[in-house]
Amino acid sequence: MKWTVFLTICSLIWAAHGLIRIPLKKVRSVRSLLRASGVLKEFMRDHQTDVFSRRYAQCFPAGTPSLRLLDHTRVKLHNYMDAQFYGQISLGTPGQNFTVIFDTGSADLWVPSSYCVSQACANHQQFKAFDSHSFAHDGRTFGINYGSGHLLGVMGRETLKVGDLTVKEQEFGESVYEPGQAFVLAQFDGVLGLAYPSLAEIVGKPVFDSMMTQKLVEKPVFSFYLSRRQTMDPEGELIIGGTDEALFSGPINWIPVSHKGYWQIKMESIAVQGIASFCPRGCQAIIDTGTSLIAGPTNDILKLQELIGAVPTSIGEYLIDCARLTSLPHVTFILGGVEYTLQSQNYVRKEVLGGRELCFSGFVAMDLMSQQGPLWILGDVFLTEYYSIFDRGQDRVGLARARHQADYSNQLAINHTIYP
Ligand SMILES: *[C@@H]1O[C@H](CO)[C@@H](O)[C@H](O)[C@H]1NC(C)=O
Numbered sequence: 001m002k003w004t005v006f007l008t009i010c011s012l013i014w015a016a017h018g019l020i021r022i023p024l025k026k027v028r029s030v031r032s033l034l035r036a037s038g039v040l041k042e043f044m045r046d047h048q049t050d051v052f053s054r055r056y057a058q059c060f061p062a063g064t065p066s067l068r069l070l071d072h073t074r075v076k077l078h079n080y081m082d083a084q085f086y087g088q089i090s091l092g093t094p095g096q097n098f099t100v101i102f103d104t105g106s107a108d109l110w111v112p113s114s115y116c117v118s119q120a121c122a123n124h125q126q127f128k129a130f131d132s133h134s135f136a137h138d139g140r141t142f143g144i145n146y147g148s149g150h151l152l153g154v155m156g157r158e159t160l161k162v163g164d165l166t167v168k169e170q171e172f173g174e175s176v177y178e179p180g181q182a183f184v185l186a187q188f189d190g191v192l193g194l195a196y197p198s199l200a201e202i203v204g205k206p207v208f209d210s211m212m213t214q215k216l217v218e219k220p221v222f223s224f225y226l227s228r229r230q231t232m233d234p235e236g237e238l239i240i241g242g243t244d245e246a247l248f249s250g251p252i253n254w255i256p257v258s259h260k261g262y263w264q265i266k267m268e269s270i271a272v273q274g275i276a277s278f279c280p281r282g283c284q285a286i287i288d289t290g291t292s293l294i295a296g297p298t299n300d301i302l303k304l305q306e307l308i309g310a311v312p313t314s315i316g317e318y319l320i321d322c323a324r325l326t327s328l329p330h331v332t333f334i335l336g337g338v339e340y341t342l343q344s345q346n347y348v349r350k351e352v353l354g355g356r357e358l359c360f361s362g363f364v365a366m367d368l369m370s371q372q373g374p375l376w377i378l379g380d381v382f383l384t385e386y387y388s389i390f391d392r393g394q395d396r397v398g399l400a401r402a403r404h405q406a407d408y409s410n411q412l413a414i415n416h417t418i419y420p
Contacts, residue, residue: 024236092132103290113174149179171204291379
């Protein structure tokens with residue numbers, strides 16, 4: 001009862017400051033579902049060759065400019081297999097709801113089309129253009145390469161609702177073909193990219209650029225809070241238009257964006273148990289909410305798995321002996337002169353499979369190149385511990401310690417006395 005009053009007052013205050021809060025749900029990742037059903041190995045083998053994707057690719061003119069083979073999208077399917085945080089948007093008038101990944105590692109908005117022929121689309125919400133009177137045809141097609149085949153679709157413009165914000169004439173993609181098993185099992189319908197426009201495959205403004213142009217946000221900033229557990233409240237939040245101090249503690253460390261595509265920043269070094277071990281002369285990292293793990297160049301990750309005592313399994317994943325968790329080294333990322341340390345309980349993911357508790361390494365090898373060199377990907381494993389702020393006004397990323405569990409409920413109690 002009291003909480004309701006408090007929350008109502010707070011949402012009024014936040015609304016007055018132009019903050020939009022999008023609740024995020026934490027769910028089991030596709031990879032974890034595949035693992036639980038024991039088909040991960042077959043999936044890893046099969047998803048390299050997808051005959052159907054080639055067949056459907058022929059429906060589109062070969063020279064379609066958006067069918068570029070870009071390595072970053074190839075990596076994204078991998079990422080989405082681990083994605084865990086989703087939120088809701090609505091498209092069209094009247095609104096049609098979709099569950100999307102709010103992904104700082106891509107820049108497009110797409111949802112399944114009602115004309116889609118793939119199994120993946122049958123399992124998800126599909127956009128019905130004919131049911132919306134705000135829909136505008138575009139006529140162009142798009143393709144996003146996911147390694148297992150191209151996601152193919154048509155482009156349109158539509159009214160988009162994210163929280164209380166209404167974006168007019170948002171360019172988006174309706175997928176008519178979605179490759180591979182990962183999309184079939186995914187608990188999201190589509191993706192809403194929050195990276196810079198240069199990363200977009202769909203020509204036009206990415207959603208946050210539209211929000212800025214249409215002056216829907218007071219500050220050109222959005223931020224993410226990700227919970228540690230599925231049952232926490234909130235499980236996660238995307239805050240559009242600013243930050244929420246209740247969700248983090250301590251100072252914000254601002255790091256300039258080094259290249260505007262991904263949210264890419266310079267990393268100074270990576271230390272294991274305090275000893276500089278990787279990235280000795282500095283390297284590049286991206287802050288990616290659409291990836292759940294921490295990824296890095298293969299050679300470095302293999303060495304890191306060794307340092308934390310993780311051993312490879314037949315399904316290509318790395319396991320750690322759960323009994324040894326407390327004796328494992330901590331891993332520190334140095335960004336903007338500040339040390340960001342993860343303890344073993346932060347970088348190990350526990351899962352119960354067949355009644356047994358297994359501990360999986362939160363690090364994964366992924367060779368993603370940029371003009372500035374190989375990239376490390378700081379995904380949800382990192383972002384759960386550190387509240388992340390994305391500032392398009394000053395092209396910088398802010399990081400602060402996220403408030404969790406006990407400390408978070410304390411904060412609520414404190415707030416409650418301030419706003420009785
Ligand atoms: C879409 O979601 C909103 C908020 O959860 C809900 O109120 C509305 O009924 C949903 N619309 C449809 C068509 O399901």
